[in-house]
Structure formats: C-alpha cells, structure tokens
Amino acid sequence: MPNTDTNTKDDSMDEIRLLFETECNDGLDVIESGLLALEAGDDNLDTVNDIFRGAHSIKGGAATFGYTDIADFTHVMETLLDKVRSETFQVSPPLVKVFLESVDCLRAMVEAMDSGDFDKEKTERVKAELSGWLEGAAEESQEAERQGSAEVDSATVSGAQRWQIDFVPESSFLLSGNQPQHIFRALSELGQVTLNPDCSKIPGDTRFDPKAMYLSWSIELEADVSKEQILEEFDWVESECKVEISELPCSNHPVPVNKEDRRAPANSGDRRKMDRRSGKKDAGSIRVDIDKIDIVLNLVGEMVINQSMLSQFNSVNGDSAAAGSSAELDQRLSLLERTTRELQEAVMKIRMLPVSTTFNRYPRLVYDLGSKLDKKVELEITGETTELDKTVLEKIGDPLLHLIRNSLDHGIESPEDRLKAGKSEIGTIHLSASHEGGSVVIRVADDGGGLNTQKIRKKAIQNGVISKEDTLTDQQINDLIFQPGFSTADIVTDVSGRGVGMDVVRNNIEEIGGRVEVHSEAGKGSTFQITLPLTLAILDGQLVKVGDQVYVIPLLSIVETVQVEEDKINMISGNEIVYRLRGEVIPVADMRKLYRVSGADALESFENKQLVIVDTERRSIGLVVDALLDQHQVVIKSLETNYMKIPGMLGATILGDGNVSLIVDVTTLAEPAVKTPEGQVVH
Amino acid sequence: MAENTNDCEELNQYLTFVLDDEEYGVPILTVRGIQGWEKTTPIPNSPDYIRGIINLRGEIVPIVDLRRRFNLEEVPYGPHTVVIVVRVGQGEKQRTVGLVVDAVADVHDINSEDIRSTPDFGEKINNEFVRGLGLIDEKLVIILEIDQLIDWRKVPVDNQVESVAQSSNESAVVEQAETEAA
Numbered sequence: 001m002p003n004t005d006t007n008t009k010d011d012s013m014d015e016i017r018l019l020f021e022t023e024c025n026d027g028l029d030v031i032e033s034g035l036l037a038l039e040a041g042d043d044n045l046d047t048v049n050d051i052f053r054g055a056h057s058i059k060g061g062a063a064t065f066g067y068t069d070i071a072d073f074t075h076v077m078e079t080l081l082d083k084v085r086s087e088t089f090q091v092s093p094p095l096v097k098v099f100l101e102s103v104d105c106l107r108a109m110v111e112a113m114d115s116g117d118f119d120k121e122k123t124e125r126v127k128a129e130l131s132g133w134l135e136g137a138a139e140e141s142q143e144a145e146r147q148g149s150a151e152v153d154s155a156t157v158s159g160a161q162r163w164q165i166d167f168v169p170e171s172s173f174l175l176s177g178n179q180p181q182h183i184f185r186a187l188s189e190l191g192q193v194t195l196n197p198d199c200s201k202i203p204g205d206t207r208f209d210p211k212a213m214y215l216s217w218s219i220e221l222e223a224d225v226s227k228e229q230i231l232e233e234f235d236w237v238e239s240e241c242k243v244e245i246s247e248l249p250c251s252n253h254p255v256p257v258n259k260e261d262r263r264a265p266a267n268s269g270d271r272r273k274m275d276r277r278s279g280k281k282d283a284g285s286i287r288v289d290i291d292k293i294d295i296v297l298n299l300v301g302e303m304v305i306n307q308s309m310l311s312q313f314n315s316v317n318g319d320s321a322a323a324g325s326s327a328e329l330d331q332r333l334s335l336l337e338r339t340t341r342e343l344q345e346a347v348m349k350i351r352m353l354p355v356s357t358t359f360n361r362y363p364r365l366v367y368d369l370g371s372k373l374d375k376k377v378e379l380e381i382t383g384e385t386t387e388l389d390k391t392v393l394e395k396i397g398d399p400l401l402h403l404i405r406n407s408l409d410h411g412i413e414s415p416e417d418r419l420k421a422g423k424s425e426i427g428t429i430h431l432s433a434s435h436e437g438g439s440v441v442i443r444v445a446d447d448g449g450g451l452n453t454q455k456i457r458k459k460a461i462q463n464g465v466i467s468k469e470d471t472l473t474d475q476q477i478n479d480l481i482f483q484p485g486f487s488t489a490d491i492v493t494d495v496s497g498r499g500v501g502m503d504v505v506r507n508n509i510e511e512i513g514g515r516v517e518v519h520s521e522a523g524k525g526s527t528f529q530i531t532l533p534l535t536l537a538i539l540d541g542q543l544v545k546v547g548d549q550v551y552v553i554p555l556l557s558i559v560e561t562v563q564v565e566e567d568k569i570n571m572i573s574g575n576e577i578v579y580r581l582r583g584e585v586i587p588v589a590d591m592r593k594l595y596r597v598s599g600a601d602a603l604e605s606f607e608n609k610q611l612v613i614v615d616t617e618r619r620s621i622g623l624v625v626d627a628l629l630d631q632h633q634v635v636i637k638s639l640e641t642n643y644m645k646i647p648g649m650l651g652a653t654i655l656g657d658g659n660v661s662l663i664v665d666v667t668t669l670a671e672p673a674v675k676t677p678e679g680q681v682v683h
Numbered sequence: 684m685a686e687n688t689n690d691c692e693e694l695n696q697y698l699t700f701v702l703d704d705e706e707y708g709v710p711i712l713t714v715r716g717i718q719g720w721e722k723t724t725p726i727p728n729s730p731d732y733i734r735g736i737i738n739l740r741g742e743i744v745p746i747v748d749l750r751r752r753f754n755l756e757e758v759p760y761g762p763h764t765v766v767i768v769v770r771v772g773q774g775e776k777q778r779t780v781g782l783v784v785d786a787v788a789d790v791h792d793i794n795s796e797d798i799r800s801t802p803d804f805g806e807k808i809n810n811e812f813v814r815g816l817g818l819i820d821e822k823l824v825i826i827l828e829i830d831q832l833i834d835w836r837k838v839p840v841d842n843q844v845e846s847v848a849q850s851s852n853e854s855a856v857v858e859q860a861e862t863e864a865a
Contacts (some may be wrong), residue, residue, distance in 0.1 A: 302741035474743065549724070595727035639726075642778040643745040643833075646726055654738045660724040 017113070020061045022287075024070075024110040027054040029360060032103050035361040040378075051099075052081045053075075058106065070109050073123065076130045077102050083134070098133060100364070101126045104204040162248035163230060165219040167242040171425045174428060178237050180217070186233045188378040191223020220317045222249070289389065293350050300340070300347050301654075304507040306335075307340045308656040323544040348538065351391075355433045356440070357383035358397050362404055362431060363390040369408045376415050377408055386433040388440055393531055395512045396442070400504040403444045403528050404429060406501070411448030411526055421523065423447065440534060445527040453477050480517050510667045513539070513554065513650075539636055541653070541663065543629035544612060546591045550661045551625075552634055552653055557666040559613045559620060561628060564606040579611060579622050586613060589669060594648070595662075614666045621669050632656075695795065695819065699824055700767060703755045705786055708817060708824045709769060715779060716768040717787060720760050733833070736784060746781040746834055753812070755773065758785070762822060771829050780833065791824065793817040833858040 006504045034051040037044075043576035051264050055078045062070035077099070077594040086093060103124050108118040132567045165187075169180065187193050195217055202214040221230065227245050234243045314326065359381050365377040388396070411419075412427035419425055423520040430445040453474050460480045472480075481502045513533045520526035533539070533556070541563075568580045569588070588611070611622040634653035639646055697708035722744050723735030732751035736743050746766060750757055763786035772778050798815040811831050819822040 298741050305741070357725050524825065535738075596725075631797060637743045639736070641744060641745055642780060643726075643733075649727070652724070652736060652743045654741065654743075658738055659722075660736050660743060661728070 016495065017065065020065055021110055023061060024058050028057045028103050028107055030054040032100065032364055033360055035096050035099050035103070036367060037506045038091045039093060039367065048081070048085050055081055067113060069123075070106065070113075073102070073106060073109065073127055076127055076134070077318070079131055080134050091500075095133060098126065098129050100367070102130060130587050134399060134433050161222070161224055161225070163223070163225075164246045164248045165221060165230065166216075166244040166246075167219055167234075167241060168216040168243075169237070170224055171209075171212040171214070173237065173240050174524070175211060176240060178240065180215075183233055184219075186219055187219065187230070190225050190229065190233075191221055194220040196220070232290060257592070282341040288350075290351075293347070296316050297347050297351070300344050301637075304344055304635070305654050305656065305658065307336055309658060311337065312656055313390065317413075330652045343404070348389075349387075351389050352534075353389040353390050353393055354385045354387055355393065355440075356381075358400065359384050359431060361397065362401070365401065365404060366429065367530065368407065369405065371406065374414065375408065375412050377412055378428050379404075379424055380428055380430045381432070382430070383433040386435060386440055388433075388532065389534065392512050392514075392534075394510065396514075396530070396532065399508045399516075399530070400431075400442065401443065402505050404431065407435055407446040407448065407526070408443055408527075411446035411450075413449050417449075421449075436531075440532045442530045443527055443533065444530075447525040450522045450524055450526050451478050451481065453520075453522070456480055464587075475519075478520050481518065482516070513556070537649075539663065540631065541634045541635055542590075542612070542623040542631050543655070543661070544610070544623075545627040546595070546625050549595075549628065550655065550659070551591065551595075552632075552661050552663040553612060553614065553664060554625070554650070554663065555631060557614045557616070559615045561610055564609045564611050564624070566606050581613070581622075586620050586622045588624060590624045592624075594669075614669065616666055616669055619668075623664075623669070634661075634663070687725045695792050697791050697793055697824065697826065698852070700765075700784040701786045701788050702749055702753070702784050706822065707749075707784070708791065708793070708823045708826045709767070709782075709829055711790060713771070713829060713849060714767060715770055718766050718768065718781075720764045722765055737741065737766075737781065739781070742779060744768065744779050744781050745833070746783060747760060748783045749832075750783070750785075757830055769829055771832065773830075780829075782829075782832070791817070791819050793819060793824065793826075 031051050031054040034047045034054070037047050038051075038112060055074050059071050059074035059078055062074060081099075085094075105119075105123045109123065167180075167183075169178075171388045173180075184195065196219070198216045198218065199214070201216070202208070227247075230245055231243065314329055314333055339541040362540070363379050363381075366377055369375075370377040392606075407429050408683075412429070413421065415421075415425045418427060428447050430443070432445070433440060433442045435441075457466075457477050457480075460477070460483070461468055463483075465480060465483050466472065482502060482505075506516050509530055509532075517529045517531075518526060519529065540555040542555050542558055544551050544553055562581065564579070567654070570578050570580065572578055577590070579586045579588050606624070608626075610625050610628050612625055612628075613620055613622050631657075634655075636651045637653055639649065639652055646662075646664055648668050650663040652660050652662050655661050684691075696711040698711045698714050699706045699708040701707075703748050721737060722739050725735040726745070732748050734746040734748050735743060736745050738744075749755075760783075764783065765787055766781040766783055767787070768779060770777055770779050771780055799818065800815055801813045802816075812828055813830040814826045817826050
C-alpha cells in the first residue's frame with residue numbers, strides 16, 4: 001500500500017512514542033520493585049541506584065518528547081532519590097509510600113500521555129509532598145551543620161550538581177581593579193557557595209605589599225549549572241587568575257542519619273559510582289512484536305501439517321513405489337519430522353516468559369492492602385523464573401490477584417489474633433511457581449486461619465447450594481467456595497467479599513485450560529493450587545468420530561473411555577440420559593445432538609458406541625461418540641481471527657490430512673441442561 | 684490500512700461473479716484468491732449461510748454461501764462453483780472470508796459516476812448488502828458491501844438448533860432469530 005510521506009513520519013513517531021511508553025512502564029516497574037525491596041529492608045546500594053536510574057531515564061525520555069508534566073514530576077522525584085542515593089537521607093516507610101504514590105501518578109500520566117487526562121490534583125499533591133520531603137532534607141542537613149558535624153552549607157538547592165572551583169588570582173589581580181567579591185556574588189546567584197580561603201601565602205614580614213593579591217580560594221558551588229556557565233563568571237578576570245573547575249560527587253558530607261552500616265566500606269558514602277549488580281542484565285535481547293512471532297508459529301504449524309501429510313502419503317503409497325527409494329524417503333522424512341518438531345518447540349519457547357513478569361505486580365498489592373487492612377503480611381515469592389506462555393501469563397494475572405487479595409483479607413488474621421493463636425505477628429503469603437509433569441503449578445499459600453468449613457456449609461445451605469441432609473467431606477465443602485455467589489466474609493469490604501469471587505477465578509482459569517484446587521487446614525492456613533498448561537498453542541487431543549465429523553477432545557480432561565453397555569443406560573423423564581458406571585451415575589450428552597452433526601440422525605441405539613468420560617470439575621459427563629480415533633498433539637487455531645468465538649468450542653485445528661477439526665471446550669459442557677437427578681447437587 | 688478502501692475506489696476495478704443469473708461485483712483489491720469448492724467443517728450453532736470453516740494456508744477461514752445469505756434458491760454445487768476469498772472489514776478488524784458463488788465472470792472498470800444508488804429490492808435481497816449498481820454499457824453489476832455479509836456483532840446461532848452452551852449473548856441470539864424470522 002503506498003504510504004505518503006507524512007504518514008511514514010507519523011508512523012515512526014508513533015512507534016517511537018510507543019517505545020517510550022514501554023520504556024516508561026519498564027522503568028516504573030523497576031522503581032516499584034526496588035522501592036518494595038527497600039521497604040522490606042533491602043539495603044543494597046544497587047537497589048537505590050536502580051530506582052534512581054529508572055527515574056532518570058524516564059525524565060530524559062519525557063523531556064525529549066516534550067512531556068513536560070512527566071519530566072517535571074520525575075525531576076522532583078529524581079532529586080529526592082538522589083538525596084537517598086547520596087545517603088543524606090534515610091529510607092523510611094513514609095518515604096517509600098510517597099515514592100510509591102508518585103509511581104502511581106507517573107503511571108497515570110504515561111497512560112494518558114496524549115490525552116493529558118490524568119488526576120492532576122493527586123499529581124500536584126504528591127509532587128508537593130515530594131517537595132516537602134526535599135525541604136525536610138535541606139533542614140535536616142542544615143541541622144547537621146549546626147551540630148558541627150561538617151562544613152555543610154549545601155542542600156538548600158537540593159540535588160543539584162556540586163562543583164569544586166579552585167580560584168587562584170595572580171598577585172597583580174587587584175591592580176586592574178578586579179574585586180573577587182564580585183565574582184563570589186555572581187557565583188552565589190547560581191547556587192550555594194562555600195568559600196574556603198587560603199591565606200597561607202600572606203607574607204608575615206616586611207615583604208607584604210598592600211596592592212598585591214596573596215589570597216586564593218577553594219570554592220564549593222552547589223548549583224544546577226554547566227561548567228561553561230561557571231567559567232563565564234570568570235570571563236573578566238580570565239587572564240589574571242587560574243581557575244580550575246571539577247565536578248564533585250553529589251555530596252560526601254557525613255550525614256545526620258545513622259546509616260553507617262549501610263555504607264560500603266572504602267566508599268565515602270557515594271553510590272553514584274557503584275556499578276550495577278552483575279548478572280541482572282538481560283544481555284542481547286530484542287523486542288519483537290508478538291504478532292510477528294505468531295506468524296512464524298503459524299507457518300511452522302503449517303509446515304508440521306505438511307510434513308505429516310507427506311509421511312502419511314508415503315506410508316500409504318510406499319508399497320507401490322520402488323522399494324529402495326521408499327526406504328530412503330522414509331529416512332529423509334523422519335529426519336524432516338525431527339527438525340520440524342524441534343523448530344516448532346523452539347518457536348514456542350519464544351512466546352514463553354518467566355512468571356516474574358506477572359508476579360512482580362503483587363508485592364505492591366500486598367503492601368497496599370496490608371496497610372489498608374492493618375495486617376502485617378510478608379509476600380514470599382519462589383520459582384519466579386518458571387516460564388509460561390505469554391497468553392497464559394496475561395490471563396492468570398487477575399485470578400492470582402484475586403486469590404492473593406482473598407488470602408490477605410480472609411486468610412491472614414489480624415496481628416492480635418495471630419499472637420493469640422501463638423503465631424508470629426507477621427503473616428506470610430507464599431506465591432510459588434514450579435514445573436510439575438507437563439504443567440506449571442502456581443500456588444498461593446497463606447499461614448492464616450484456613451477456611452471455615454462450618455461457615456461455608458451454613459452458607460451453602462442458606463444459598464440452597466446443598467441441602468441440610470447432604471453429608472459432605474471437609475474437602476467437598478471447601479470446594480463449594482468455587483460456586484457462584486459465594487462469599488463468607490463477615491463484613492463486605494472493598495477489598496473482597498462482594499459475592500463475586502472464586503467462581504470467577506475458577507472460570508478464568510478453566511478458560512485457559514487450567515484447574516484450581518483448594519486445600520485448607522483449620523488454624524494453619526489454606527493453599528490454592530492452580531495447574532496450568534505450558535502453552536495455549538498446542539494441546540494433546542483425542543480425536544473422535546461423530547457422524548462424518550471428527551472432533552478433538554482435550555486429553556487432559558478425559559477421565560476414561562468405555563464401550564457403552566446398553567443395559568447401563570437409563571432415561572430420566574424421557575429425555576435425560578444417564579449412565580451407571582461403577583455405582584456412579586453420570587449424565588450423558590449425545591455429541592451429534594449437541595453439535596447437530598450432519599450425516600447422522602439422532603441417536604437411536606447405543607450399540608457399538610463409545611462413551612468418553614470427561615471431567616469438568618463441576619461434574620463428570622459422558623460424551624457419546626461413534627468411534628475413538630488417534631491421539632494427536634494438535635495446534636490450536638483461533639476461530640476469532642476470521643470468524644468469531646463459537647460457544648462450546650475451544651478453537652479449531654488442522655489435521656494431518658489438511659481437514660479442519662473443531663476442538664471441544666469441555667468446560668462449557670457442564671452448563672447444558674444435563675442435570676443430575678438431584679437437580680443442583682454437584683458432588 | 685485505512686486507505687485500503689480509498690485505493691479500491693480509486694482503482695475502480697471490480698471482480699464480478701454470477702449468482703442466480705445476476706452479476707455481482709466486489710472491489711478487486713479486497714480479493715485474496717479464488718479457489719474451487721472444497722468440503723468444509725460445519726460449525727455448530729451458526730447461521731445456515733455459514734457453510735463451515737476451511738483451512739486456507741494454515742488459517743481458519745469461514746465460508747459464506749451467498750445464495751443462502753441472499754435467500755436465493757439453492758442449487759447443487761457444480762464444477763463452476765467457486766469460493767472467492769476476500770478480506771473484509773477495516774484496520775485491525777480485518778477478516779478473511781470465503782464466498783461461495785455460482786461462477787466467476789469478469790474484471791470490470793467501473794467509474795464511480797457510473798455507480799447508481801440502490802433502489803429498494805423488496806424482500807429478495809437485503810439492501811444493506813448492496814453498495815450500489817454499476818452500469819457497464821447496457822449491463823448491470825450489483826456492487827456488494829462485503830463488510831455487511833456476516834454480522835460480527837451477533838453470535839450466530841441457527842435458530843433451529845437448541846442452544847447448548849448458555850452464553851451471555853442470549854439476548855443477541857433471540858434478536859438474531861427474530862430478524863431472520865422477519
């Protein structure tokens with residue numbers, strides 16, 4: 001498509017702006033996690049440096065693109081951070097809080113970059129708060145000076161650069177009418193000036209010449225100016241003096257706060273020169289648009305299909321062909337198969353990201369909520385390097401958030417209760433990720449009070465989910481929290497407990513092919529365990545034949561398959577079919593009826609039919625199919641790309657023969673009108 | 684992407700095809716390919732004019748039967764039956780769709796001044812599918828508004844089929860059923 005010049009420019013501008021936005025968000029993430037680490041007592045100098053660097057690059061970028069709001073805001077933040085960095089300032093919880101709020105403001109500003117539609121009031125407030133801290137910083141250091149700890153006279157112009165000026169006038173300096181005090185005055189207009197005169201050259205004897213200049217000065221200037229600007233002040237006297245200007249580290253005064261322990265030895269409290277922690281660098285990575293990866297993935301999938309078609313063709317026609325060439329072809333084909341598999345796996349890996357990209361959101365959440373609820377909670381994260389498909393990761397964010405919020409609100413008790421129960425005052429939420437079998441397991445475990453089984457039971461009876469007569473094990477009762485409209489919070493808070501909750505969590509997780517379970521022990525805490533597929537792009541499937549159609553049922557959800565024995569079938573009220581399997585009654589769904597499969601009339605006889613029992617968490621369902629075919633790893637193709645989401649279907653796939661087959665979404669099967677005889681009872 | 688349609692209009696070239704003895708046209712730049720009819724995989728709970736989905740070079744593409752879509756009399760598919768693959772929609776919402784037609788006719792240049800606005804067709808063909816009428820000498824070509832061929836906003840549900848999965852779109856489903864009944 002021909003693009004006009006202006007368009008190209010706009011496009012590249014947009015691209016750069018997008019890049020800036022991404023960079024800002026990355027920077028903010030670094031700042032946030034750094035701040036939380038500080039809050040947690042991390043006193044690594046590098047952490048502060050990381051935060052500072054993050055703020056600095058945002059400021060730079062914002063200034064370049066003319067987002068003055070962001071630049072101004074970050075400048076104040078940076079100045080204050082610099083104080084922290086140079087250790088004139090100790091990190092305290094209130095300070096971290098202000099910084100975190102500024103991160104929020106910046107996020108809002110970055111998001112509303114073009115519209116300018118952000119909460120200006122809040123931004124101003126936080127900015128003022130930051131400035132307030134800065135002034136406080138100044139006072140503090142002045143106080144330090146008063147206490148005689150050093151010749152501090154800086155810090156009123158906070159965070160500015162510090163210059164060391166060695167000013168040595170010639171002895172003839174005064175003869176030409178120059179007066180050093182003029183220069184000093186001019187300098188003090190630039191910033192804070194500290195004069196250290198050197199009087200050592202004054203002759204104490206008769207050689208003293210009243211017209212000669214014996215003095216020299218060592219001047220410290222704290223001002224946000226360039227070297228050139230300082231030199232300008234000496235322009236008039238250039239030929240009659242020696243001026244040497246050097247940049248000083250931000251501040252190397254001893255500080256009024258007791259942070260000697262935090263200081264690296266042999267480093268006079270200056271963190272600026274500290275190098276970034278080695279090993280944390282993500283060396284040699286590039287940003288690639290996810291769409292581009294998907295195109296490659298698509299092509300590779302197509303290649304896998306073509307390859308398997310070739311193999312099939314060969315095995316069918318192999319006999320008729322000359323035996324020798326067929327054997328060689330076989331060999332080549334298996335080689336090709338291996339390469340394509342490897343290629344497919346390699347491309348899949350590109351889409352994988354460490355779970356830390358999602359986990360990193362939560363320390364902040366725990367921090368905020370903990371202070372809001374007056375609970376002391378520590379979030380432990382392990383296994384954050386475990387990798388998951390990007391799409392899975394994106395979709396797991398909200399359910400996890402909900403679970404953590406839940407643990408904080410309902411799980412962890414108040415500090416008083418915890419002490420009474422003989423536990424440590426500080427509660428722990430342990431967020432972990434690990435590989436188990438072919439899946440990734442994420443756990444959210446708290447050491448709180450555990451689920452209140454009695455309360456859940458009462459509530460379930462009240463809501464009509466179960467009846468009074470039902471006898472359920474504790475585990476079964478605990479599982480009830482995943483039922484819609486279930487919340488046992490005594491008080492409905494704005495944190496959680498509005499009745500929507502765990503069922504949404506379960507739905508979201510099931511949507512991406514995962515499962516969630518809860519284990520709880522009264523008084524010791526509860527654990528939510530989420531089992532997720534490694535990727536959404538590939539699935540192990542059982543191919544089944546219904547009429548003239550082939551469907552794919554995800555292998556993970558299949559419990560077992562049985563040959564239908566007709567005498568085990570019962571018709572309930574004429575149209576609901578159930579199957580008795582080892583004493584259990586399983587509702588049966590006829591796939592040809594469900595999907596209106598052409599080339600097949602409604603089911604008349606169950607003779608020679610197969611029953612595929614699938615587990616949908618809510619219940620087991622038997623699917624009647626004509627025949628079981630192969631088991632295959634299939635590439636899931638979205639139906640939404642060119643069409644739209646089809647209820648009851650996970651997607652489609654292309655089979656080895658090039659035909660398209662639909663993948664059954666087992667989770668939606670639990671919703672049709674196949675009911676257990678008891679109506680609503682689930683377990 | 685937005686210039687796409689503009690370019691088409693500037694080019695004024697249309698691929699025409701035959702459907703029930705009438706000639707229809709689509710802007711040639713929206714056409715991605717022409718292929719023979721092949722078996723489709725039917726989609727459960729979709730309107731009957733969606734014949735199903737096919738594999739088009741690794742992409743899943745829905746196939747629309749234009750005779751069914753326009754409520755024309757159905758004829759068995761023959762050797763001339765072809766699928767015209769077109770790109771519909773704009774910007775990021777672009778989709779690839781296959782259209783089943785009786786036969787491909789020609790490629791015509793039709794100037795925009797030769798395109799008349801649409802008279803009321805009554806019940807035979809819904810007006811919303813037609814962008815205008817093109818005149819080539821004495822011949823009439825019906826220029827299609829292909830973006831309207833599938834109503835993407837509504838979940839398509841064959842009203843004869845029992846709704847199995849209870850989606851939140853039930854109201855839309857009912858609406859659709861009613862429109863179709865009308």
